[in-house]
Amino acid sequence: MVINMKNKYLFGGLIIxxxxxxxxxxxxxxxxxxxxxxxxxxxxxxxxxxxxSWVKExxxxxxxxxxxxxxxxxxxxxxxxxVVFNGTMPNNFESAKSVVVTGEFKDGCFQASxxxxxxxxxxxxxxxxxxxxxxx
Amino acid sequence: xxxSLILTLAFASSIIAAIMYFMNYRGYNNALYYGRLAYxxxxxxxxVAAAMLEYLLxxxxxxFKYVYEYSSNELPTGILMASFxxxxxxxxxxxxxxxxxxxxxxxxxxxxxxxxxxxxMSVFGLATTFILLMVSPLFKNPFVYLWTEPIxxxxxxxxxxxxxxxxxxxxxxxxxxxxxRFVKMNSDLYSTLTAAGITLKEFVMNGKGLNPQLTNFWMQxxxxxxxxxxxxxxxxxxxxxxxxxxxxxxxxVKQAFPWLLAACxxxxxxxxxxxxxxxxxxxxxxxxxxxxxxxxxxxxWLVGIxxxxxxxxxxxxxxxxxxxxxxxxxxxxxxxxxxxxxxYSTFLTRSGVLGDASVHSFVDPGTMVYLFLIIFVGTFxxxxxxxxAYRWKYxxxxxxxxxxxxxxxxxxxxxxxxLCASAAIxxxxxxxxxxxxxxxxxxxxxMHIPIAIIIGLLNGLSLLIKWRTxxxxxxxxxxxxxxxxxxxxxxxxxxxxxxxxxxxxILTLTTSFALIVNLEIAIKIIRGNKKMLGAYIAHIGIAxxxxxxxxxxxxxxxxxxxxxxxxxKTVLGYKMxxxxxxxxxxxxxxxxxxxxxRNNKEYEVNPVMYISDFNNxxxxxxxxxxxxxxxxxxxxxxxxxxxxxKTEGKQISLDLGGSADFSGSKITYNSFIAPDMSVxxxxxxxxxxxxxxxxxxxxxxxxxxxxxxEGRSVIFVPVELNDANIKIQLVKIDPSTQKADITFSEINSxxxxxxxxxxxxxxxxxKPFINLVWTGILIMVFGFALSVTRRxxxxxx
Numbered sequence: 014m015v016i017n018m019k020n021k022y023l024f025g026g027l028i029i030x031x032x033x034x035x036x037x038x039x040x041x042x043x044x045x046x047x048x049x050x051x052x053x054x055x056x057x058x059x060x061x062x063x064x065x066s067w068v069k070e071x072x073x074x075x076x077x078x079x080x081x082x083x084x085x086x087x088x089x090x091x092x093x094x095x096v097v098f099n100g101t102m103p104n105n106f107e108s109a110k111s112v113v114v115t116g117e118f119k120d121g122c123f124q125a126s127x128x129x130x131x132x133x134x135x136x137x138x139x140x141x142x143x144x145x146x147x148x149x
Numbered sequence: 150x151x152x153s154l155i156l157t158l159a160f161a162s163s164i165i166a167a168i169m170y171f172m173n174y175r176g177y178n179n180a181l182y183y184g185r186l187a188y189x190x191x192x193x194x195x196x197v198a199a200a201m202l203e204y205l206l207x208x209x210x211x212x213f214k215y216v217y218e219y220s221s222n223e224l225p226t227g228i229l230m231a232s233f234x235x236x237x238x239x240x241x242x243x244x245x246x247x248x249x250x251x252x253x254x255x256x257x258x259x260x261x262x263x264x265x266x267x268x269x270m271s272v273f274g275l276a277t278t279f280i281l282l283m284v285s286p287l288f289k290n291p292f293v294y295l296w297t298e299p300i301x302x303x304x305x306x307x308x309x310x311x312x313x314x315x316x317x318x319x320x321x322x323x324x325x326x327x328x329x330r331f332v333k334m335n336s337d338l339y340s341t342l343t344a345a346g347i348t349l350k351e352f353v354m355n356g357k358g359l360n361p362q363l364t365n366f367w368m369q370x371x372x373x374x375x376x377x378x379x380x381x382x383x384x385x386x387x388x389x390x391x392x393x394x395x396x397x398x399x400x401x402v403k404q405a406f407p408w409l410l411a412a413c414x415x416x417x418x419x420x421x422x423x424x425x426x427x428x429x430x431x432x433x434x435x436x437x438x439x440x441x442x443x444x445x446x447x448x449x450w451l452v453g454i455x456x457x458x459x460x461x462x463x464x465x466x467x468x469x470x471x472x473x474x475x476x477x478x479x480x481x482x483x484x485x486x487x488x489x490x491x492x493y494s495t496f497l498t499r500s501g502v503l504g505d506a507s508v509h510s511f512v513d514p515g516t517m518v519y520l521f522l523i524i525f526v527g528t529f530x531x532x533x534x535x536x537x538a539y540r541w542k543y544x545x546x547x548x549x550x551x552x553x554x555x556x557x558x559x560x561x562x563x564x565x566x567x568l569c570a571s572a573a574i575x576x577x578x579x580x581x582x583x584x585x586x587x588x589x590x591x592x593x594x595x596m597h598i599p600i601a602i603i604i605g606l607l608n609g610l611s612l613l614i615k616w617r618t619x620x621x622x623x624x625x626x627x628x629x630x631x632x633x634x635x636x637x638x639x640x641x642x643x644x645x646x647x648x649x650x651x652x653x654x655i656l657t658l659t660t661s662f663a664l665i666v667n668l669e670i671a672i673k674i675i676r677g678n679k680k681m682l683g684a685y686i687a688h689i690g691i692a693x694x695x696x697x698x699x700x701x702x703x704x705x706x707x708x709x710x711x712x713x714x715x716x717x718k719t720v721l722g723y724k725m726x727x728x729x730x731x732x733x734x735x736x737x738x739x740x741x742x743x744x745x746x747r748n749n750k751e752y753e754v755n756p757v758m759y760i761s762d763f764n765n766x767x768x769x770x771x772x773x774x775x776x777x778x779x780x781x782x783x784x785x786x787x788x789x790x791x792x793x794x795k796t797e798g799k800q801i802s803l804d805l806g807g808s809a810d811f812s813g814s815k816i817t818y819n820s821f822i823a824p825d826m827s828v829x830x831x832x833x834x835x836x837x838x839x840x841x842x843x844x845x846x847x848x849x850x851x852x853x854x855x856x857x858x859e860g861r862s863v864i865f866v867p868v869e870l871n872d873a874n875i876k877i878q879l880v881k882i883d884p885s886t887q888k889a890d891i892t893f894s895e896i897n898s899x900x901x902x903x904x905x906x907x908x909x910x911x912x913x914x915x916k917p918f919i920n921l922v923w924t925g926i927l928i929m930v931f932g933f934a935l936s937v938t939r940r941x942x943x944x945x946x
Binding site: 032036044101 | 570574578581582585586588591592595709766787789800802803807809888
């Protein structure tokens with residue numbers, strides 16, 4: 014059995030088209046866009062990665078019973094939103110320079126499934142060890 | 150500045166080496182001697198520069214920025230040595246050193262194989278030149294002094310006896326929001342200090358240290374192995390370009406093949422060690438997160454493996470006398486793409502384009518580095534594909550492509566196509582952040598199930614069919630045993646494992662098929678010609694790996710539980726008992742003791758949590774109970790010593806002046822009750838806290854939420870305010886930022902005050918047959934090693 018040239022290219026081309034189509038479909042299905050304008054985040058019911066920074070003045074809350082962690086985030090234009098994360102406070106959260114949360118805006122707050130913190134390397138904190146460890 | 154000078158000399162030598170080797174290729178016979186000389190000089194300079202950097206780290210020379218940024222006095226020697234590659238500059242140095250060493254071996258290898266040396270080494274010299282330019286004073290130089298650019302140094306790293314000198318006062322700063330104090334190190338301070346006769350070594354006493362996630366065993370071996378793989382993938386690129394320079398496509402396959410195999414084997418080992426590191430240290434329970442940094446080392450590996458398969462066909466068809474052999478062009482492209490993708494992955498992870506997308510990616514290094522990396526990738530693309538365009542006509546004219554459908558050639562080619570498809574998927578997903586998009590893990594996972602199915606099928610099938618053509622009847626006869634055996638194995642796995650997903654069933658079937666065919670043939674070979682074993686062993690490894698991936702992900706069960714001290718709980722079929730914790734590693738970390746028991750067998754696991762000095766964050770390390778058939782993975786989430794009754798109230802974090810509402814009361818943080826600093830620093834007893842104002846129903850109350858330190862213990866004093874029906878307790882307070890974490894609860898909701906209970910929250914999961922993931926890869930790497938030795942013998946012409 015020998016394949017002739019023309020059929021081979023036709024067959025190969027077909028496979029590539031199917032593959033690319035499948036990939037494009039899955040890409041749009043699992044594609045998450047970065048969004049740094051919270052007005053847009055609030056107006057759509059799609060999962061996005063919202064980038065901004067934590068509003069230190071409004072602090073954060075830990076609900077250890079329901080294992081929820083919530084805080085306020087702001088974008089560069091000053092639009093704020095409340096973020097609720099189902100989990101524990103991430104490492105380095107307090108010293109984070111910027112925060113990326115993945116999730117969607119629902120029922121008046123941003124329901125995050127993932128928090129990524131970016132830390133400045135310039136400053137480092139100092140604290141009294143006793144105070145921290147007793148709260149481990 | 151000696152270090153930079155030596156690197157500059159190395160850079161000049163590298164250019165001379167590349168030019169001399171190229172002149173020799175163009176016919177200037179004496180140039181060969183100078184090319185070799187220049188390359189060896191370059192290698193010597195690079196090794197001396199690397200030794201210098203290591204020496205600076207080991208002797209704590211904090212007057213160098215790199216030493217200050219990535220090491221400290223406290224690091225144990227092994228980790229201190231590994232801090233060499235803790236930052237960007239150093240990891241480029243590591244890449245440079247390993248590439249240089251690979252080049253020394255390559256020079257000796259190519260000098261013994263005909264007229265290969267000048268062509269290969271001139272291209273290789275181009276690669277070393279680019280990496281040397283990267284570590285030159287223009288870009289990421291590791292020998293920069295601490296003061297060349299202003300940098301803020303925390304006062305804890307400054308010699309305290311020099312801090313009070315009047316000349317230092319102008320350089321003291323404090324951060325407004327956190328109250329922390331810094332010394333601004335710049336050239337002014339340096340000249341002021343020098344004028345006063347103080348050296349920088351006396352002034353800066355300690356470095357910032359290494360990120361705690363890097364201070365472990367794997368940091369010492371994973372980066373060198375991964376970068377060895379990166380360095381070795383330079384070689385197939387050089388061979389491909391060298392072949393096109395001579396327009397001779399016969400010898401290069403034999404000569405490049407052992408290098409390609411070795412590069413793939415070592416890169417594969419490096420990737421796996423990275424996965425194991427993540428599994429053992431990071432605590433999220435997996436070994437592969439499709440993180441851009443992981444992906445970017447996987448892409449060149451997949452392309453390299455694809456090249457292995459089609460190069461085998463070219464080699465085979467050459468031996469049958471078809472001058473240049475089949476897939477010559479495909480192989481040239483794949484060998485070149487492997488290195489181009491290594492540089493592209495460097496671009497992705499080092500240029501800052503993935504800034505928001507990856508946990509690992511480095512901080513934005515600036516536009517210059519960004520542009521340089523683009524030029525680096527661009528140059529190698531241009532050199533490679535420019536040569537290909539130049540030889541295009543010849544290559545297309547001599548290409549042969551008639552095959553039978555049932556031929557091993559076609560099966561191998563299909564394997565290569567499938568591997569390239571996998572590389573393309575990962576490449577698209579990983580590059581998406583450049584365009585402001587990102588994909589989640591489901592994109593990679595759902596795309597790879599069909600790919601894994603085809604890989605499993607081809608993995609077995611290609612061994613059953615012969616070169617050129619196979620009769621369908623022969624194939625049926627030959628595969629009878631393996632097909633039926635794999636069906637039985639799959640049915641058993643489906644029944645015992647309870648698989649319901651049809652794709653997973655098919656994947657299990659094809660993987661079992663691959664495993665059985667390879668085992669069958671390997672057993673035959675052991676009795677005969679042992680040097681042929683390599684490929685079969687590597688494929689057995691891959692089949693085991695795929696089975697391990699399937700079982701450990703699909704059958705993983707996970708539970709998040711609160712373990713109350715001394716109260717046993719049954720989790721995932723095990724009785725778990727939390728019995729307390731003990732300090733480890735000089736009191737710097739805490740290990741939590743959990744006893745597990747099942748069927749009268751007792752085990753103990755010790756997950757670890759600690760507050761890191763490096764970033765003041767809570768760090769968690771999982772514990773793994775490794776058994777023959779599965780791992781029990783215990784990841785700590787949090788610990789509550791019970792003194793605060795946290796679960797019953799609401800924890801609020803307040804800055805000075807901040808306010809919050811709790812069940813009808815408005816709480817304002819009025820003032821910080823400061824501790825006596827001198828007593829506190831001498832370890833004496835003190836108290837500090839927050840003065841709160843509470844308003845309810847128009848009435849205002851003042852309450853002190855205090856923490857007291859008495860001897861070795863710390864007490865957080867609870868306060869009850871009956872009029873407002875509120876109970877207040879401080880959880881933590883930071884004297885430098887004055888931020889206070891306070892819990893509030895209603896008094897009558899906690900009518901029966903319970904005994905304080907220590908609670909450890911953990912996430913426990915089972916990972917069935919995860920050992921197959923590691924052993925599969927190790928077996929594969931062993932197979933690669935066997936193949937390398939075999940192909941090395943064949944590489945002489």
